[in-house]
Amino acid sequence: MEAGRISTQPLVERRQQWRLNFTEPVQYRDLFKAPRVYSGSLARDLSTGGLQITTAVPLAKDDRLVLLLSLPDSLREIRAIARVAWQRKRPFGSACEHGLQFIEITSEDRDSIAGFVERGVVS
Numbered sequence: 001m002e003a004g005r006i007s008t009q010p011l012v013e014r015r016q017q018w019r020l021n022f023t024e025p026v027q028y029r030d031l032f033k034a035p036r037v038y039s040g041s042l043a044r045d046l047s048t049g050g051l052q053i054t055t056a057v058p059l060a061k062d063d064r065l066v067l068l069l070s071l072p073d074s075l076r077e078i079r080a081i082a083r084v085a086w087q088r089k090r091p092f093g094s095a096c097e098h099g100l101q102f103i104e105i106t107s108e109d110r111d112s113i114a115g116f117v118e119r120g121v122v123s
Helices: 107-122
Strands: 024-030 038-045 051-053 066-071 077-089 098-106
Touching: 024 051, 038 107, 051 077, 066 098, 077 107, 098 107
Parallel strands: none
Antiparallel strands: 024 038, 024 066, 038 051, 051 098, 066 077, 077 098
8 A cells, every 4th residue: 555545444453452442532642743732532442552543634654643541540641652553544524543552651551551451351
């Protein structure tokens, strides 16, 4: 596929971590571009490896994003650097779905996500 094109093809499952259907606000911004203004989205499919978001504006594959999110059972905000691992356009409208892979996250934040996901998957 050409660089910059957005796939409409179904994705092959490659994730190795448990994931949880997760609909909570997430703030994101490009790590390298100014202005350093955050945009908002809803997170989905949370795992210790990353999450999925939907945006009105497409993000480029391999972009680096700063993420801020909170887990419902925690008062502490989680901050991570993520890479846009994949993208696809929704069939209707202009929205795009993006899979974000955590590339920098503290072990404490990863453990918080792991515990939250495990509690949600097991219950």
